[in-house]
Amino acid sequence: MPLRLVTGPANAEKARAVLDGVRDARARDPLLVVPTAADVERFRGELAEGGVVFGVRVLTFRGLGEEVAVRTGPAISVLGPVARERIGRRVAGTTPLAALAASASTPGFAVALCDLCAELEAARVTPQRFTRALADWSAATGRDGAYGRELAALYAGWRRALERLGYTDREVRDAAALDALVATPAAWGATPVFVYGFDDLTPQQCDALVALGRVTEVCASLPYEAGRAAFAGRATTFATLAPEAGEVTRLEARAEHYAPRARGALHHLERGLFEPAVPAAAPGDAVALLEGGGERAELELVAAEVRARLDDGVPGDQIAVVCRSPDRVAPLLGRVFGALGVAVACERRVTLERTALGRGLLGLLRAALTDGSADDLLAWLRTPG
Numbered sequence: 124m125p126l127r128l129v130t131g132p133a134n135a136e137k138a139r140a141v142l143d144g145v146r147d148a149r150a151r152d153p154l155l156v157v158p159t160a161a162d163v164e165r166f167r168g169e170l171a172e173g174g175v176v177f178g179v180r181v182l183t184f185r186g187l188g189e190e191v192a193v194r195t196g197p198a199i200s201v202l203g204p205v206a207r208e209r210i211g212r213r214v215a216g217t218t219p220l221a222a223l224a225a226s227a228s229t230p231g232f233a234v235a236l237c238d239l240c241a242e243l244e245a246a247r248v249t250p251q252r253f254t255r256a257l258a259d260w261s262a263a264t265g266r267d268g269a270y271g272r273e274l275a276a277l278y279a280g281w282r283r284a285l286e287r288l289g290y291t292d293r294e295v296r297d298a299a300a301l302d303a304l305v306a307t308p309a310a311w312g313a314t315p316v317f318v319y320g321f322d323d324l325t326p327q328q329c330d331a332l333v334a335l336g337r338v339t340e341v342c343a344s345l346p347y348e349a350g351r352a353a354f355a356g357r358a359t360t361f362a363t364l365a366p367e368a369g370e371v372t373r374l375e376a377r378a379e380h381y382a383p384r385a386r387g388a389l390h391h392l393e394r395g396l397f398e399p400a401v402p403a404a405a406p407g408d409a410v411a412l413l414e415g416g417g418e419r420a421e422l423e424l425v426a427a428e429v430r431a432r433l434d435d436g437v438p439g440d441q442i443a444v445v446c447r448s449p450d451r452v453a454p455l456l457g458r459v460f461g462a463l464g465v466a467v468a469c470e471r472r473v474t475l476e477r478t479a480l481g482r483g484l485l486g487l488l489r490a491a492l493t494d495g496s497a498d499d500l501l502a503w504l505r506t507p508g
Contacts, residue, residue, distance in 0.1 A: 125336055125337075125368060125370070126332060126333070126342075126364065126368045126369065127340075127341065127342040127343070127368060127369065127372065128343055128344075128345060128361075128364050128365060128370070128371045129141060129344040129345070129372045129374065130345050130347040130361065130371065130372070130373050130374065131348065131373060131375065131376070132346065132351070132376045132393060133393055134376070134377050134378075134380040134381070134393070135375060135376055135377055136374060136377060137319070137374060138319060138320075138344070140342075140344065140374065141155075141317050141318075141319040142169075142317075144317055144342050145170070145175070145179055145317050146173065146175055148315045148317075149177075149178040150178065151313060151315055152178050152180070152314055153315040153316065153317060154179075154180050154181075154187065154190065154314060154316045154317065155170075155179055155182070155318075156183065156186075156187050156316065156318045157181060157183060157318075157320045158183065158184075158320050159183065160183060162183075162320055163182060167181050184331070185293070187316070188296070188297035188300065188331070191297070191300040191301065191331070192296055192297065192299075192300035194304075194310050194311055195303035195304050195310045196299070196300065196303050199296050200289060200290045201290065201291060201292065201293050201296050202291070202292060202293075206290075207237045207292075208234060210284050210285070211234065211236045211237040211281070212233040213284065214236065214277060214280040214284055215233050215277065218273070218276050219276075220273050220277075221269060221273070222267065222269040222270045223270065223274070223277075236277055236281070239277075240281045241292060241293075241294050243278060244292050244298070245325075245326075245327050246326070246327075247298055250282050253274075253275055254272075254275040257271030257272070257274060257275050258272075294327075297331075298327075301331060301334045304335070304338065305334055308337065308338035309338075311335070311339055312339070313339060315339055315342075316332075316339060317343070318332065318343035318344065319343075319344050321344075321345070322357075323346075323356065323357050324345070324360050324364075326363075329364060332364065332367075333363075333364070333367045337367075343364070345360060345361060345364070347360075347361050348373075351397075351398070352396075352398055352399075353396045353397045376394060384408070385407070385408075385409035387405075387407070388405065388407050388409035388410050389409055389410070391404040392404075392410060413425065413428070418452070422455060422456055422459040422460075426459050426460045426462075426463050426465055427463065429442055429444070429463075430463045433465065439465075444467070449469055450472055456469065480507075482502045482506070483503045483506025484503075485502070486498070486500065486501070486502030486503040486506075487499075487500075487503040490503065
């Protein structure tokens with residue numbers, strides 16, 4: 124049952140091609156894989172509006188990995204995020220470090236160590252292979268080998284800690300589950316898999332699609348056009364999946380999904396993005412370039428544009444502001460937009476201690492379980508509610 128690959132630029136109706144397949148396969152309990160938990164809720168709602176309420180399961184790639192693991196082998200204890208960070212802190216604290224000592228003393232080192240170990244495990248890099256690679260790198264570049272040796276020691280310590288506790292990482296579990304799927308393809312059954320909404324796919328996600336495509340029906344969409352500069356970064360993904368695909372559906376660009384007033388300018392922008400020697404087109408009021416003397420000045424210009432759209436009757440939930448790093452810019456954005464009476468809902472991660480409830484709860488725990496201070500007790504007493 125070969126993989127089907129659906130490619131094309133933005134607004135080429137890749138969603139229709141994939142979701143029509145989901146609807147047609149609903150009697151076989153298909154899986155629809157989307158990028159985020161928010162996408163899960165959105166596509167559940169979209170399918171429900173079309174009458175597809177039962178039969179289809181919408182999940183992320185993490186959920187797909189768990190499904191493969193459940194179907195192909197015994198349950199494996201996988202570390203949660205809190206336990207991962209605690210182990211990372213312990214490994215960093217017990218591994219002798221000199222070249223990395225200053226870095227290891229910073230609050231974010233344990234999290235960075237967890238991310239590094241997860242990346243190595245996803246790529247199936249063993250501690251022995253990592254140690255050899257770092258030694259070769261040091262020899263080839265003439266760099267001090269202490270840095271590489273300490274990195275290798277941290278990774279080896281991480282793996283030993285997991286083995287001692289009898290746990291594994293999600294990345295290791297997922298790789299083992301794919302190996303089991305290849306060895307016992309009948310374990311998956313006949314459940315079809317559909318993948319939509321990803322700008323690109325990681326090598327591990329490609330591995331999962333290739334393995335599943337050999338045992339069941341798989342249909343995946345990929346924003347890609349051969350020869351386009353804007354899609355050059357996805358060429359490797361396409362080259363990985365295309366040879367495994369029994370069918371590659373190449374959808375053509377379409378302009379009708381843009382609003383009529385903006386259609387010409389936006390379609391021209393999409394077709395010519397990053398391409399050399401593209402003739403200019405009249406932007407009308409569809410495209411504007413705002414320049415400010417700093418981050419705050421730029422946000423003030425954007426806020427003024429948003430305020431004008433709201434005054435023209437555009438609903439607030441139809442206006443999106445895209446930032447490179449929402450977590451970093453959200454506080455300033457909130458202040459600048461608030462000054463113009465524009466309410467904003469920022470999608471960002473906030474640590475527990477930066478919320479009123481979190482500060483109070485942590486203060487209570489410190490006061491009750493450790494050598495807490497009067498400030499900790501006051502933080503709890505001042506907690507709202």
